[in-house]
Amino acid sequence: MSGIIGIFAFDKVWKASRFIYYGLLALQHRGQETTGMAIGGETGINMYNGAGLVDQVYNENILEELNGWYGIGYVGALPRENQPSLVREGDNEVALVLSGRIFNEAELAREEQVKHWSNQSELLARLILKKSRGDDLKSAASEVMRMINGVYTFIAINNKEEMIVARDSTGLKPLVAGSFGFDYGVFASESCAMDVIGADYKADVNPGELYYLNQYTVERKQVLKPNPKYCAFEYVYLARPDSRINGVWVYEARRRIGEILAEKYSIDADVVTGIPETAIPFALSFSNKRGIPVELGFVATGRKTRTAIKPSQFERLVGVQLKLNPIKPVFRGKRVIIIDDSVVRGTTTKNTVTLLRNKIGAKEIHVLIGSPRLVSRCPYGIDVPSEDELIARHLNDDEVAKVVGADSFHWISLDDLVKAIGVPRNKLCLKCFGG
Amino acid sequence: MKVLIVGGGSREHAITYAFAKSSYEPRIYAISPLRNPGIEKLCKESGGELIRGDILNPEKVSETAEKLGVDLVFIGPEEPLFHGVSDALEERGIPVIGLNSKASEIERSKAFMRRLMWKYKIPGRLRFKAFRSIEEAIAYINEYAESVAIKPARQVGGKGVKVISDVQAYLRKVKEEVKKKHTELIYEKFMRSHDDVVDKILIEEKVEGPEYTVQCFTDGKTVKPLPIVQDNKHAFEMEMGPETGGMGSISGRGGLLPFITEDEFKESVRIIEEVVKALRKETGTSFRGIISGQMMLTTLWGPTIIEFYSRLGDPEAVNVLPILKTDIVDISEAILSEKLHKIRIYFEDYATVVKAIAPRGYPNRKDLARGHVIRVNEEKIKRMGAEIFYGSVDIVNGKLITGGSRAVEIFAKGDSIEEAAEIAEKAVSYVESLDGWGLFHRSDIGSGVSLRRMIEMANLVRSVYSYRKSKGLFGKQIDWIPGRGKIGYEF
Numbered sequence: 064m065s066g067i068i069g070i071f072a073f074d075k076v077w078k079a080s081r082f083i084y085y086g087l088l089a090l091q092h093r094g095q096e097t098t099g100m101a102i103g104g105e106t107g108i109n110m111y112n113g114a115g116l117v118d119q120v121y122n123e124n125i126l127e128e129l130n131g132w133y134g135i136g137y138v139g140a141l142p143r144e145n146q147p148s149l150v151r152e153g154d155n156e157v158a159l160v161l162s163g164r165i166f167n168e169a170e171l172a173r174e175e176q177v178k179h180w181s182n183q184s185e186l187l188a189r190l191i192l193k194k195s196r197g198d199d200l201k202s203a204a205s206e207v208m209r210m211i212n213g214v215y216t217f218i219a220i221n222n223k224e225e226m227i228v229a230r231d232s233t234g235l236k237p238l239v240a241g242s243f244g245f246d247y248g249v250f251a252s253e254s255c256a257m258d259v260i261g262a263d264y265k266a267d268v269n270p271g272e273l274y275y276l277n278q279y280t281v282e283r284k285q286v287l288k289p290n291p292k293y294c295a296f297e298y299v300y301l302a303r304p305d306s307r308i309n310g311v312w313v314y315e316a317r318r319r320i321g322e323i324l325a326e327k328y329s330i331d332a333d334v335v336t337g338i339p340e341t342a343i344p345f346a347l348s349f350s351n352k353r354g355i356p357v358e359l360g361f362v363a364t365g366r367k368t369r370t371a372i373k374p375s376q377f378e379r380l381v382g383v384q385l386k387l388n389p390i391k392p393v394f395r396g397k398r399v400i401i402i403d404d405s406v407v408r409g410t411t412t413k414n415t416v417t418l419l420r421n422k423i424g425a426k427e428i429h430v431l432i433g434s435p436r437l438v439s440r441c442p443y444g445i446d447v448p449s450e451d452e453l454i455a456r457h458l459n460d461d462e463v464a465k466v467v468g469a470d471s472f473h474w475i476s477l478d479d480l481v482k483a484i485g486v487p488r489n490k491l492c493l494k495c496f497g498g
Numbered sequence: 499m500k501v502l503i504v505g506g507g508s509r510e511h512a513i514t515y516a517f518a519k520s521s522y523e524p525r526i527y528a529i530s531p532l533r534n535p536g537i538e539k540l541c542k543e544s545g546g547e548l549i550r551g552d553i554l555n556p557e558k559v560s561e562t563a564e565k566l567g568v569d570l571v572f573i574g575p576e577e578p579l580f581h582g583v584s585d586a587l588e589e590r591g592i593p594v595i596g597l598n599s600k601a602s603e604i605e606r607s608k609a610f611m612r613r614l615m616w617k618y619k620i621p622g623r624l625r626f627k628a629f630r631s632i633e634e635a636i637a638y639i640n641e642y643a644e645s646v647a648i649k650p651a652r653q654v655g656g657k658g659v660k661v662i663s664d665v666q667a668y669l670r671k672v673k674e675e676v677k678k679k680h681t682e683l684i685y686e687k688f689m690r691s692h693d694d695v696v697d698k699i700l701i702e703e704k705v706e707g708p709e710y711t712v713q714c715f716t717d718g719k720t721v722k723p724l725p726i727v728q729d730n731k732h733a734f735e736m737e738m739g740p741e742t743g744g745m746g747s748i749s750g751r752g753g754l755l756p757f758i759t760e761d762e763f764k765e766s767v768r769i770i771e772e773v774v775k776a777l778r779k780e781t782g783t784s785f786r787g788i789i790s791g792q793m794m795l796t797t798l799w800g801p802t803i804i805e806f807y808s809r810l811g812d813p814e815a816v817n818v819l820p821i822l823k824t825d826i827v828d829i830s831e832a833i834l835s836e837k838l839h840k841i842r843i844y845f846e847d848y849a850t851v852v853k854a855i856a857p858r859g860y861p862n863r864k865d866l867a868r869g870h871v872i873r874v875n876e877e878k879i880k881r882m883g884a885e886i887f888y889g890s891v892d893i894v895n896g897k898l899i900t901g902g903s904r905a906v907e908i909f910a911k912g913d914s915i916e917e918a919a920e921i922a923e924k925a926v927s928y929v930e931s932l933d934g935w936g937l938f939h940r941s942d943i944g945s946g947v948s949l950r951r952m953i954e955m956a957n958l959v960r961s962v963y964s965y966r967k968s969k970g971l972f973g974k975q976i977d978w979i980p981g982r983g984k985i986g987y988e989f
């Protein structure tokens with residue numbers, strides 16, 4: 064998991080670093096382990112990266128020193144994945160951020176005799192640097208796009224005042240384009256980053272499309288034939304609810320998920336509540352549809368870390384326990400419906416249900432999940448745990464209910480999820496749900 | 499009959515085209531600094547010629563007109579108007595379509611325009627401040643952090659405007675810095691060379707909404723609108739990139755645009771009428787020519803003035819003149835005899851799209867954009883059902899050389915804007931760069947996606963201004979400033 068952003072000002076009076084900083088804050092939910100940015104300006108490309116959250120890694124001085132009017136930024140969920148990658152050869156520099164996964168690393172490396180690379184973004188940066196031979200970044204990028212076997216979005220800059228932006232033919236990873244007045248163009252994994260920096264969302268980058276920007280042109284090129292396979296998990300869980308990706312408002316997809324759950328499962332209850340933060344829209348729309356009151360059931364402690372994308376199982380547990388404190392009067396003596404976004408091992412759900420029943424005294428506990436059964440690893444870099452850790456792969460709904468101690472337990476069906484998203488099924492990637 | 503066209507760009511090519519269609523079969527002359535091949539050809543075919551000359555020199559232009567013995571002069575661009583070319587022609591008794599220099603102040607000085615609208619309480623005005631020095635402007639920027647448009651206070655040919663929305667407190671500092679630097683840039687780069695106005699920098703409130711241009715013929719009393727046109731100012735696709743003179747424009751059937759209602763159109767014309775009236779009073783002159791409102795539909799007023807043109811727009815002129823049915827000579831005569839109210843002006847009922855093609859480097863580095871060889875396949879363009887209008891190009895040794903600005907404009911018409919856009923888009927490929935430097939245009943202009951975005955934006959703006967109107971808040975704004983209390987602005 065990761066989030067990327069690129070900003071290109073057409074007027075050099077602008078300082079890109081601050082806009083990238085706030086854009087990264089908006090993308091923080093896509094990765095909380097490392098962050099970095101590379102800024103191009105009069106003195107070439109300057110880079111800074113570090114481990115931690117965006118507002119921990121940078122400070123005023125750092126942003127001030129990252130001087131320049133175009134740049135790229137990254138937030139990632141893997142502890143040692145340092146991006147951007149900045150590579151040099153003679154006078155030429157290329158910096159690149161990648162969100163996605165490449166499957167033919169070795170083959171790509173052989174093609175341009177790249178010997179060392181510490182991660183895939185560095186490999187791509189080296190390839191593009193070599194292929195462009197100091198100029199023609201655009202053709203180099205389109206060639207590299209044609210060579211890659213993988214799913215990805217990447218943004219690269221060089222020290223010649225150029226930027227390229229690419230999305231693979233599946234469009235599995237989201238990427239949107241926008242602008243700010245006459246002053247700059249901006250690209251980001253999610254549209255919420257545009258809102259936060261005050262830019263206007265214009266459109267999604269098409270699957271297979273390449274943007275090339277310099278001071279004199281913005282060119283769009285359909286390098287690869289589009290074959291959309293948009294990630295369904297984005298709509299259920301990954302993206303921020305105030306984002307719009309692939310032309311669909313994430314919030315609307317989530318609202319429909321809640322409505323469908325309400326239509327499908329006519330459970331009687333006194334109160335419905337969503338597990339913060341992702342599942343709250345499910346609970347709201349469920350309540351609106353069924354007339355069962357919705358309540359705030361849990362309060363988080365500490366930072367808003369996201370449990371499913373924390374790197375280790377241990378941290379996942381700690382993260383959750385620290386995070387969610389039930390509000391006792393909401394549950395005491397009540398028949399409750401709890402809606403969550405996904406279940407991996409069932410451990411957290413079990414802890415929550417046990418707590419609500421044994422310590423707080425909920426009368427009935429029904430669990431609904433806004434995603435279909437999670438049964439498969441994501442081959443494209445979403446950090447879903449390995450398959451033997453996935454409870455849905457091994458147990459049916461009744462068995463899960465027993466394990467977690469709930470009165471009933473249901474997932475949304477795959478068909479219903481597709482309906483809720485509103486994108487034709489053949490244009491969605493549903494691999495982790497077994498689709 | 500003999501006419502003289504002043505100016506040598508796409509707009510003037512379109513004006514020439516309209517005269518070439520006239521049933522009076524006038525002999526057409528043109529005076530232009532560059533050899534525009536389109537104008538030159540039409541002049542020759544009519545028995546006239548294109549004369550290279552300085553169009554900013556009132557003496558030279560009026561002398562040429564007198565020598566040629568023309569019956570009518572039509573001035574295309576604004577700078578000759580500012581320089582008094584129209585005045586000089588009138589002095590010699592030569593009939594001229596083109597506002598006199600006093601009236602063209604409505605375009606030349608944006609500060610004059612804003613003051614006039616406030617003085618006469620004309621709807622569609624914006625709050626503004628004009629500054630004579632950098633220091634004054636910077637002091638103001640220091641005091642107020644707001645969403646603003648910062649502009650050269652004089653018309654400098656469609657550049658130098660920076661629009662900064664400033665609502666995120668955390669980005670205020672960066673933006674304040676840019677506002678200041680841009681103010682300095684306006685002063686140094688755009689205004690130093692123009693010492694003909696006292697106000698140098700204009701800061702006005704930023705508004706948002708779809709833009710459109712209402713071009714009008716005027717005899718100083720009556721105002722007769724042409725079909726409404728929308729120009730697209732951003733250099734690049736998806737409304738990205740720096741401000742240009744306009745990269746392409748659209749007009750819809752029935753003289754309207756899909757995102758502007760008939761009422762809004764009428765209200766826009768009414769604003770222009772009031773400005774014409776005020777301008778007559780203020781200048782004490784009568785004037786004959788064109789006046790155009792470059793407008794925006796805003797939540798504040800609905801139709802709102804961004805700036806005025808004392809001429810036809812470029813590219814907007816290229817949308818409407820090719821579908822003009824009424825004879826341009828008859829229109830000119832009605833203007834000159836102040837009988838514009840007596841005639842009706844007809845247009846073919848088509849949607850039109852104009853796409854400008856510019857050499858790379860335009861608009862910010864015209865030095866790089868200049869001097870490149872291009873080729874135009876006129877026949878193929880015609881066969882597509884499109885027309886070409888030449889802009890910033892010259893003929894040197896038989897070759898077509900870019901002048902640094904928009905080189906050519908492609909015109910197409912159809913039953914819908916999208917249909918016309920498709921034709922224009924195809925025709926664009928018949929304009930090529932021969933030296934590998936490269937040309938660019940905007941493929942998104944007139945596309946369904948872009949039209950839908952405009953409609954969506956207009957609907958939003960419309961619902962807000964209608965609401966404000968119903969609450970009696972039209973042209974009013976109430977702010978609260980800490981330490982100063984509640985401030986109500988009565989527009």
Ligand SMILES: Nc1ncnc2c1ncn2[C@@H]1O[C@H](COP(=O)(O)OP(=O)(O)O)[C@@H](O)[C@H]1O
Pocket residue numbers: 624646647649653654655656657658659661702703704705706709731741792804805
């Ligand atoms: N007050 C404003 N609020 C928002 N946008 C503006 C404002 N004034 C100008 N603009 C934008 O800047 C562009 C250029 O401004 P304009 O006053 O027309 O100057 P120019 O002489 O350069 O054409 C307009 O087309 C519009 O898009």
Ligand SMILES: [Mg+2]
Pocket residue numbers: 656792805
């Ligand atoms: Mg303008």
